[in-house]
Amino acid sequence: MAAVSTFLFENKGNIVDIDQHVDQEDGVFFMRVEWEVEGFALRRGELKPALAPLMERFAMQWELHFSDVVPRAALFVTRDNHCFYDLLSRHESGELGMDIPLIVSNREDLRAVAERFGIPFHHFPISQTTKPSQEEAEIDLLRAHGIDLVILARYMQILSVRMTDAFPHRIINIHHSFLPAFPGARPYHSAHRRGVKLVGATSHYVTEDLDEGPIIAQGVTPVSHSDSVQDFIRKGRALEQSVLSRAVWLHLNRRTLVHANRTVVFG
Amino acid sequence: MAAVSTFLFENKGNIVDIDQHVDQEDGVFFMRVEWEVEGFALRRGELKPALAPLMERFAMQWELHFSDVVPRAALFVTRDNHCFYDLLSRHESGELGMDIPLIVSNREDLRAVAERFGIPFHHFPISQTTKPSQEEAEIDLLRAHGIDLVILARYMQILSVRMTDAFPHRIINIHHSFLPAFPGARPYHSAHRRGVKLVGATSHYVTEDLDEGPIIAQGVTPVSHSDSVQDFIRKGRALEQSVLSRAVWLHLNRRTLVHANRTVVFG
Amino acid sequence: MAAVSTFLFENKGNIVDIDQHVDQEDGVFFMRVEWEVEGFALRRGELKPALAPLMERFAMQWELHFSDVVPRAALFVTRDNHCFYDLLSRHESGELGMDIPLIVSNREDLRAVAERFGIPFHHFPISQTTKPSQEEAEIDLLRAHGIDLVILARYMQILSVRMTDAFPHRIINIHHSFLPAFPGARPYHSAHRRGVKLVGATSHYVTEDLDEGPIIAQGVTPVSHSDSVQDFIRKGRALEQSVLSRAVWLHLNRRTLVHANRTVVFG
């Protein structure tokens, strides 16, 4: 920290935002610092070489991002439209600061929505036998378009390790329960059967193990005995939207760090 | 209650949902009962005449609605698109069970969105001098289309008494604060200046007095010193969507009753 | 419903509160009605015989309670004092409307607190071999004092079926997680390891299956990467207090009904 802050100070870095975290247990130090390029002593191209020896000296893992480089996200959808529309609306209002070059779906249902927004819609029907080849094709497509982030906006297919390995900590999912409660399929049905008094939603990075990846954001909303499963689903919608869009915003603004299957979130 | 339930019992009404409330202070009794038409002894046309003497005997105010008669709502918007998209998405998924024959706006900004959804967009530019005539024109338009409900989805114009009188307890607004805190313009700015730790949103029926109408639903979301006004606005979006759509759903499902400038909400 | 409300109407029952619920799936009807004794046509002793034939006719399960008969609760505690104090404080302020004739503990730690409040403290040390006989002794004690409700205020012992059978749906526990997530021991540690962004608390009726009983109330509170397990525990305290006291209040005010391992809560 001393080294980084001295480096910034000496180069006239006007710090806009700074966050740190000390994980006492694991002895790891986390830091996120955002400063203005204007007035900074080093030019873009000079930054990485200037920082490298510093980072090396303290054996730090590090990334450098420029906020005017717009990340490129692909949305994966199936049939439910609420998270899809919510992301498109936030995209349109400029809140998320990303490009959406393409949409992927295992069904045709939401093609019309994608077309309304003028975003190319790619249909990859998936069966047990076609899954490997279709996922390969998807990965090729994502790479061809320079995709930085995959957002599963209620995408109803389990990704294989092929896909999760191709985009480590760059695939964000929304699961419609308060994980680790009710993992897997039909969580609202399970929640209803159990008679819970709150339903939840969890946004997490997708890893090899389904619903086990690092959690980015969670939320809950109250339910009661008078709510049917349909009511759970309806009440859950607003929650899923808000939890997913928060997670996406945090990721795009480089406010998430992953360590030991947990996230550090500089909210 | 005895009279109503006996009436239903004798006519073989299969009750689906029932709610009651006793306002001890004012000595008022509220009831909402929903039963199936199938198997009911009386036909549609016979219901009203059969109920009328009963209602009269106990001096009850009452309304009778059939759930297959789809209410017609007009959306009023200005520039912010998040509540607009959220309602359209819920509309498209069938959650709200309403028709949206038209959209009204004091600006042109969201015409493209309306057109994407194939909904007629009516532009009524409003200045201090044109306001009375424009509102008259709006009322005519709403009446011509048999509009039951007006939803102000971040509509940035104050309605005059002309309009609120034309649609008593049938105009729903979303205000981006936890009323009665921060009424009026720019509530997020005021909230930021005051240093609150939660921002809120309030959906209410619009009455003559701005921001003073009966509250239908409210919500809050946490904020901190590290949030700018822009962050307040961003965090508030999900909240506004969820609070407004909840209020609209409650109204459309006839779950709100108004008494003494307060609502009884059978959620 | 018609029968009950007609009965009340004919006997001049002034209804104070009324709630109903129709479980469409299981075809069960639930009702709670509270009316004033003053002015009612029947005297206390006459009520049960007058209601019995009515209830029988519709094969209803029913209970009749008088609000001036104060329920008697036993608190079971171990070492943590926060729920204990909270209940004692609410007891002292008259909010809960119960008597607390005795306190049971498997340890001596909180004897001083009980004595401060002048409530007899019974120490039942429990080992694997003494558990059966100690539980028998506890049940005898509870029966001897006419206990209606057992409240496990962070009591760190698993009850055997002997005890749960003796007080069916009359033992309320607070579990320090959002069930069904993190059942069993040390839930805050598990939650911390999993990296959740909310911690929860659940109050439920105790049944034979640990942490599987009907849920009465649940709550959550936000946590972050910067919170240690100790912080989770600290933040969870206020939550446990509020969730447990809410559940106890609901039970004591006869606002909970149990059906199919779920509760109907007329809150």
Added chain:
Amino acid sequence: MAAVSTFLFENKGNIVDIDQHVDQEDGVFFMRVEWEVEGFALRRGELKPALAPLMERFAMQWELHFSDVVPRAALFVTRDNHCFYDLLSRHESGELGMDIPLIVSNREDLRAVAERFGIPFHHFPISQTTKPSQEEAEIDLLRAHGIDLVILARYMQILSVRMTDAFPHRIINIHHSFLPAFPGARPYHSAHRRGVKLVGATSHYVTEDLDEGPIIAQGVTPVSHSDSVQDFIRKGRALEQSVLSRAVWLHLNRRTLVHANRTVVFG
């Protein structure tokens, strides 16, 4: 920041916790750093002189605290016992890490509780004419006992500027509403009359202007049309406890900084 972190680095300071905030608008930088004394190169007595020139160079306002110096708090109470018991319970469990040498009240109601805990109880009855002299006596008492923090645990008297000047940003109040909504007396009654769907609680530093001081923590809890004012009060209790104890913990752990009538809270 560079100077401070370099100072710590050079003196082998093992950082336990670190937080920073940049107020872009006002151009102010906030920092809280906590490090271990063990292994640190400087001894206690040497720290202040060593830091002073550094702080002066950057014109920083600064405070240095040792976590083993236990702060001394006085509780001010009136009649409601819930926040009082909650603080005493947390005090007893060691969570708050403070001493409570004395309790002050304008009434006798809670003397018995104070005595149960063995804490001296000082009764200062207050009328309009005696207020100035009684406040002077209170200030003398607080100073005589080296009080660092005054906690108004539902103390039902307005403090004059005499008192707030004597303890700037060292008096914490709990107000039973979501400020700035419903300031002043009987907020639950006002909230009920307005028909809100959430009730709140706000903990803030007390300043000259009643209910206008910097907010430390806020919370809300849902209410409905079926809740009476008494229900609002009951539901608000758990909220007041949790919001006040959170604020007290934050203050005692030196996690609050005040700037421009707002707090920076390093939670």
